[in-house]
Amino acid sequence: MGLFDKKECVLCGGKAGLITRYKLSDGSFICGSCRGRMSSNTTGFGNMSVDDARGLITLKESNDDRFQNNFVITREFDLDSSHRMMAVNDETGEFAILKDANPDIFSFDDVQNFFVDLSTRALNEEERKNDSSLTGLLTFLFSDDFRSRFPEIPHCPRGSKITGMYFEIVFGPNPFWAEKIRIDMMPGWLDTETDVEKAYVCANDMYQCFKEYKNGTRVAQSFEQPEEQTRSINTNAIEQVKQLKELLDMGALTQEEFDTKKKELLGL
Numbered sequence: 246m247g248l249f250d251k252k253e254c255v256l257c258g259g260k261a262g263l264i265t266r267y268k269l270s271d272g273s274f275i276c277g278s279c280r281g282r283m284s285s286n287t288t289g290f291g292n293m294s295v296d297d298a299r300g301l302i303t304l305k306e307s308n309d310d311r312f313q314n315n316f317v318i319t320r321e322f323d324l325d326s327s328h329r330m331m332a333v334n335d336e337t338g339e340f341a342i343l344k345d346a347n348p349d350i351f352s353f354d355d356v357q358n359f360f361v362d363l364s365t366r367a368l369n370e371e372e373r374k375n376d377s378s379l380t381g382l383l384t385f386l387f388s389d390d391f392r393s394r395f396p397e398i399p400h401c402p403r404g405s406k407i408t409g410m411y412f413e414i415v416f417g418p419n420p421f422w423a424e425k426i427r428i429d430m431m432p433g434w435l436d437t438e439t440d441v442e443k444a445y446v447c448a449n450d451m452y453q454c455f456k457e458y459k460n461g462t463r464v465a466q467s468f469e470q471p472e473e474q475t476r477s478i479n480t481n482a483i484e485q486v487k488q489l490k491e492l493l494d495m496g497a498l499t500q501e502e503f504d505t506k507k508k509e510l511l512g513l
């Protein structure tokens with residue numbers, strides 16, 4: 246009796262191999278394939294009871310159904326059409342990081358912290374002298390214009406180059422037992438202005454989204470707005486058009502600018 250009779254998976258009875266087994270709080274083990282049926286974000290097996298472990302497998306299965314059939318994507322954050330990053334359901338205040346077909350659905354309430362982590366390394370002498378494309382990229386990245394567009398995202402120090410960008414989400418207690426998610430914002434990274442800019446734009450948009458929920462400036466709400474609220478928006482738009490008309494009469498706006506803005510405000 247002792248250690249050697251505990252090498253069976255407590256859930257499926259299969260072999261819990263030395264390398265692929267996970268020890269639970271009561272000293273029993275689960276095998277790699279049972280672990281694979283849970284979220285890849287799950288951590289903390291040492292604090293988990295057998296029932297917890299079973300529940301996490303059930304949760305991952307029902308998550309699949311929820312994501313396929315009940316997750317309304319009201320906003321999506323992508324690097325481009327082939328790199329989808331995050332889907333948000335603003336009706337329920339939930340999000341999913343789109344790294345696989347069955348992405349965990351988290352509540353924004355589960356989030357404790359979020360930030361962008363930029364990896365950089367110092368340029369060597371050779372790179373400084375010879376790499377003209379890199380020089381172009383650095384000029385672009387160090388421009389005041391670029392920096393001012395993303396004041397809350399870390400920027401590359403001078404004399405260095407960016408080697409990666411990660412969006413990190415740190416969780417409080419949550420159903421998936423996830424501790425954090427680290428998202429690669431430069432998958433298949435190329436040293437080009439386009440790729441760096443895409444990463445910055447998407448990371449910044451995601452950052453602003455988390456910030457809205459954290460600051461309470463956006464709360465989960467149904468998109469069917471009450472009539473009263475719709476009416477006040479219309480009144481507001483008319484008020485703004487009036488102000489624009491004044492600017493037009495003053496000569497501060499061209500007719501074309503006025504027309505464009507008017508259409509926008511009135512949703513024409």
Ligand SMILES: [Zn+2]
Pocket residue numbers: 254255256257258259275276277278279280
């Ligand atoms: Zn198993």
